[in-house]
Amino acid sequence: MSGWKPLVLIVVPTLVMVVLQVLLYRLVAVVEGGDDPLATTLTPLKLLAVNVSIAVSGLLAVALLARTTGAPWRSLISWPRAFDVRRLLHHLVDAALLVAAGIGVVALVAPGSPGWTAFGVSGTTVALLAVTVLTTPAQAAGEELMFRSVALPAAASWVRAVRPALVVGLVVSGLAFAAVHGSLDPWLSGYYVLIGVSTGLMAVLSGGIEAPVAFHVANNVLLTVVNALMADGGAVPLDRSVGAGDASVLVLAAVNAAMVVLVWWRERRAARARD
Template identity: 55%
Template sequence: MKSLTGTTTPEAAAPDDTRPFGTHIRMAWWKSLIVIAGLPVALLLLQLALYLVAGLVDGAEDPLESNLTPLKLLAANLSTALTALLALVLVSSFAKVPWRRVLSSPRGFDRRRLATYFAGSALLVGAGTAVVAVVTPDAPGWVGFGVSGTTVALLVVVLLTTPLQSAGEEIMFRGAVLPAAGSWFRAVRPAFIAGLVVSSLSFAAVHAAGDPALSAYYVFLSLCTALMGLLTRGLEAAIAFHVANNMVTTTVNVLMADGGVLVVDRSEGAGDGSSLLVLVVVNVAVLAFVGFRERANRAR
């Protein structure tokens, strides 16, 4: 089987523990294309289907409107979690590797790492959110503090399913799409760069932001979490940061919606420069925290 670079690649190969995480899994080029193209399509179809059901149950005039009721937030989160399961099945089957190798390699998945990085990320994201509240309080679209039945229901959905959604995105894009794109190259550096570019652009595309600055931020977030995987040889740090980021920001947005539904605005002009700059700094701070801690662990 010829790869896109002309080199011979097997239909499937065992994980190569000598290669960095993200380039350790290889598969035939046509299988990698199925992973790269199929997962975003599956996510879109699942989300549309579950959105439609949630909208009909809510009795909305437009079942596909972007504002998130508790049921629509549940639909969005579950669609991502289900697509992540599909990603594990596809990569495990196509590359003939244990599904656990998608999460970390060569070591096993480390729950202690996950907890440590979640705690650190939550503190940094919380600090960043506080800075946004002081510097640009109007940027996130906050209406005012309020608690209603809708607020409580949204918070329950956030607590129970946002970790599944956030972990699901990391599994899909950093655990599956990145190594799938990297399979096109044998050399480590071009393999990782290809995976980095394809997974980051795909991640930004599925968020469908109409604002260029917001799309650029999604690309940057993806780059940071991919580098966390490279530093740690696993997805624990990336998942921990993604979960902390989404749980903290979504919780604050729900509480500041004045008891109403969660408003999602990614249209042109929605990406305020000052608030996005704060988020970029938070991303860099978490990445630095991961790098310093991993270096300390190796030193020990």
């Protein structure tokens, strides 16, 4: 691609996501009667707004890349093989077990660090859980489409040699993924970059986005469920300011690394079985 096209493919879906999210936040503020649509708490409707904006932007990113390059959209989901639902489910089980273990360790070593206050269930909690289960998988898939299916290969196209191209794609997509999360805290920013690079490696190792989507779904659904249950019946706090993160993110970073290793192991075993 021309030098400017990858930049457009990375920037435009991100801008659409931000604009759409802000507009939906303002609509939510009208419905809820709030005076601060950008308040850093997630009500059920604000969570729905986040999930819808990201899911739509992910589809837009794939459509733009397919239109720009003429590549079949299916090749942006998996290549050279076809999309494999069984592979997705296997990785989803692996990811759920790893993420659950990571959350358990964080609860033991740093119970207050994720912003948990106390266990509580209210109507708000039930609504948050329903929105999480029904729409967060689409949000997680949307982010993977934006950053692994589109941003990674788009950035990699700036370089001709394969290995340097892979490094550029992983770094740029990882940094872009961290940037849209809007945190200046070094712990959280570093963690978001790690997630971006880790899921990128999962996609490359497995030849598709089943593994990164599975990990992203398990991570986002389980963390949001726990955060909702530990918000004392209220909205989920969303603090990404400087000082919000701490060393407990190293536990979740280890979960990311373990998933990359597990994907690599599964792919090697599947290759030996085919041979």
